[in-house]
Amino acid sequence: MVTRSGFVAIAGRPNVGKSTLVNALVGRKIAIVSDKAQTTRRAIRGVVTHEDTQLVLTDLPGVQRPRDTLTERMQRRVEQELGESDAALMVLNAVEGVGPGDRFIAAALRGAKVPVVVAVNKLDRCDRTKVVTMLKDAEDLGIADDIFPISAHKGDGVVALLEHLRGLMPEGPFYFSPEETSDQAEHVLLAELVREQVLRRTRQEVPHAVEVVIDDIFQERDDFVRVRALMWVETESQKGILIGTGGKMIKAIGTKARKELEREMGMQVHLDLTVRVRHGWRGDDRLLDRLGIE
Numbered sequence: 001m002v003t004r005s006g007f008v009a010i011a012g013r014p015n016v017g018k019s020t021l022v023n024a025l026v027g028r029k030i031a032i033v034s035d036k037a038q039t040t041r042r043a044i045r046g047v048v049t050h051e052d053t054q055l056v057l058t059d060l061p062g063v064q065r066p067r068d069t070l071t072e073r074m075q076r077r078v079e080q081e082l083g084e085s086d087a088a089l090m091v092l093n094a095v096e097g098v099g100p101g102d103r104f105i106a107a108a109l110r111g112a113k114v115p116v117v118v119a120v121n122k123l124d125r126c127d128r129t130k131v132v133t134m135l136k137d138a139e140d141l142g143i144a145d146d147i148f149p150i151s152a153h154k155g156d157g158v159v160a161l162l163e164h165l166r167g168l169m170p171e172g173p174f175y176f177s178p179e180e181t182s183d184q185a186e187h188v189l190l191a192e193l194v195r196e197q198v199l200r201r202t203r204q205e206v207p208h209a210v211e212v213v214i215d216d217i218f219q220e221r222d223d224f225v226r227v228r229a230l231m232w233v234e235t236e237s238q239k240g241i242l243i244g245t246g247g248k249m250i251k252a253i254g255t256k257a258r259k260e261l262e263r264e265m266g267m268q269v270h271l272d273l274t275v276r277v278r279h280g281w282r283g284d285d286r287l288l289d290r291l292g293i294e
């Protein structure tokens with residue numbers, strides 16, 4: 001059998017629904033979903049294998065103007081990923097319309113030497129007039145001939161998009177065995193599941209100041225595993241918020257995160273959460289390396 005395989009770099013402003021789309025394409029919970037901007041700090045991949053074609057999806061962090069060390073590193077990663085991809089998929093949010101952020105990303109994609117596809121997402125929240133305007137605006141970005149109206153949330157239009165992307169992949173051997181849906185180390189996925197619960201429960205600067213690292217996974221029995229996770233924050237006050245009055249917050253995060261881990265790992269989980277303060281970790285290259293953030 002002649003197989004096709006390739007990498008699809010997914011770009012788009014924070015919150016347009018990239019993670020939801022990756023999940024819809026892969027059909028499994030891979031990328032974390034949150035209504036807070038910039039959830040995805042690392043490039044998270046999902047793998048879709050269908051018949052003779054394999055797509056490796058790279059869920060890129062939002063392309064943004066560099067603000068601090070971490071964001072500059074993100075930017076470098078975005079450019080590197082585009083250079084190593086076979087197609088780029090830009091996601092737009094039809095509810096918010098095309099804005100300066102989208103044009104900034106479009107400009108970055110214009111230099112890409114691979115086919116660019118645009119997905120206009122969240123159509124379930126738009127009326128007909130808005131959809132027509134949005135498709136026109138998407139076309140006016142001038143980066144893609146192929147524009148797909150979709151609802152990643154409901155799954156509408158996702159199959160057509162997937163079929164189109166499959167057609168863009170060059171001939172080549174599969175990168176992953178057909179059963180694999182993600183190349184992430186298990187601990188990265190588990191850490192993201194814990195962090196998702198932090199994002200859901202905290203406000204303002206706290207969500208983005210928190211990084212979760214899985215410190216230890218100890219399989220005690222076939223059906224029981226102990227997971228130790230460290231939550232790094234930048235200040236004592238953030239630590240206080242995460243722990244909460246009488247430990248209420250950390251308990252709530254831990255309970256929900258444990259259930260998510262149990263679902264992911266398919267066994268009983270004991271989750272041990274510790275909060276640690278690391279002042280200014282965003283600017284610390286050594287710590288970023290340890291956390292696996294490039």
Ligand SMILES: Nc1nc2c(ncn2[C@@H]2O[C@H](COP(=O)(O)OP(=O)(O)OP(=O)(O)O)[C@@H](O)[C@H]2O)c(=O)[nH]1
Nearest residue numbers: 014015016017018019020034038039040151152153
């Ligand atoms: N109504 C509707 N909501 C959607 C759709 N797709 C995503 N959302 C919602 O939009 C929000 C952001 O979705 P994400 O998938 O986290 O967005 P993202 O682009 O990955 O965001 P970052 O990772 O933060 O850059 C979530 O609340 C999703 O449930 C859609 O098709 N329709």
